[in-house]
Amino acid sequence: MSIGNSPDGNSPEDERPFEDDRAAEQFSIGRALRQARIEAGLTVDEVSNATRVRIAIVQAIEQDDFAPCGGDVYARGHIRTLARAVRLDPAPLLARYDLEHGGRPAPTPAAPLFEAERIRPERRGPNWTAAMVAAIVAVIGFVGFTVVKGSDSGDDTKTQVAEGSTPTTSKPVTKPTETRPADPKPAPSDSAIAAAPQDKVTVQVSAADGRSWISAKDHNGRMLFDGLLKQGESKTFQDSSKINLILGDAGAIQLYVNGKKIEDDFQPGAVERLTYTKGDPQVG
Template sequence: MTIGKSPERDNSRSSTADTAAGAGVPDDTPSIGRTLAQARHAAGLTVDEVSAGTRVRVPIVHAIEEDDFSRCGGAFYARGHLRALARAVGADGEALVARYDAIHGTAPVDISPVAALDAKRIRADRGRPNWTAAMLVAIVVVIAVIGFNLVGGKSAKTVTGSASAPLPSAVSSAPASPSVQPPAPAPSVAPIAAAPADKVTVKVVAEGGTSWISALDGDGKSLFQNNLDEGKDQTFTDPKQIKLVIGNAAAVHLYVNGKDLGPAGKDGQVVHVTYTPGDPQAG
């Protein structure tokens, strides 16, 4: 009886190395899991943060970083997990999928009718009207209506003061006609009003999809750490600074100290930003 490593395990590793060499990958190139782990560390993210941003469970993230794809449920799901994790940490997902296919001897399957239907739904969603622009137009209309009502009210007071004595009693006895109350504007698209000059105020609005957000105050205390769904917003205030980590930068709109900074970054980009009471210095 021989005590040591299992022959089957050694043979499996040797076969994997031979397959990688046959695929044109240098011997000193980090494995797929090691590549993802290094990219995650470089992005300053933990496994829990990556799991929250990709919806890939923590045990599966650990297994993939150890080049164990048995928990993925098959090659199809393994490819999807690789692309999602690579997008979250800033790695080349397609290159990792190609290496996975070369090592494991698999190839992408044709899109099933259900997947094709999902693709059509995605294209249909992209063709929907821009509700953000429509809401901004509605806000402008509401402001115009309010201004018109204010001017009309001043004119009515002037006419009442210049009328004869019986007129005020007639006007006071008549029931006031209810004015049309416009719908209140949505708070998620309005910029920060009257931001305190001695504090930093940051407002994040999810406008282009769902993004994972982490917010820390000036003492390093966590203010928020979760997914921010589309249409939702969060506002953070601190006397010193606000530090943000944004998992999907293109989906998040930033307002800092009352100023509109626009989208936080590109699609799938992980952004680390820090703001103080004097920011932004320009713009």
């Protein structure tokens, strides 16, 4: 009995969903991230160390499972971070995620932030300057009262001595002012780099243009540092023969090796694995 199906037994309506599923499968966020990681020659462990995203979450995202991320905001942040680590444009992946998960999250209203900034300067702490002035006035008044009282019971000679010594008694009050210039501490210098020993390798890593995850190991493979370096922060590492580095965002990093600046043109978002030894700076 014929029901109007196509010769192969499938109606056109049955074939269309199959084609749509196949087209959707061709563009998968997890598949795109995994393929880019493989092409970059990185393992899941290396991506996790460079981005500080846990291995379990990296593996789940590569399987298009975003539940372990803990929400859309965190999922979008992980997608952006992983895409940059494997040198992939995150914009198409984020657009795909928004399409599949109900759109981009609404931005946080800015009004409360501006209100907080407006109110915050109005809070004032104790006025130590006024308290110090009041204390000085009280001391001078007490000294003056003592001098006048002593002059009433003594002769003219004693009165002249007391009056002449009045300015002298006020000098200890001004001593705190004289010692204030000694409080400021000298600005820190790159002494660790300037005094780099010739028989060791010294590497300074500075997050000059943004934050970046870095990993540093000595010649024995012992971990010296593994974490996020915020913008403006710097770390100095030293070893007897070799320093191994992994930079999660090399474009944000400025390097000094054995007192000399490294002028390599690292790209933003690029993951770089570097090795430095004694002598002139050389990129490993």
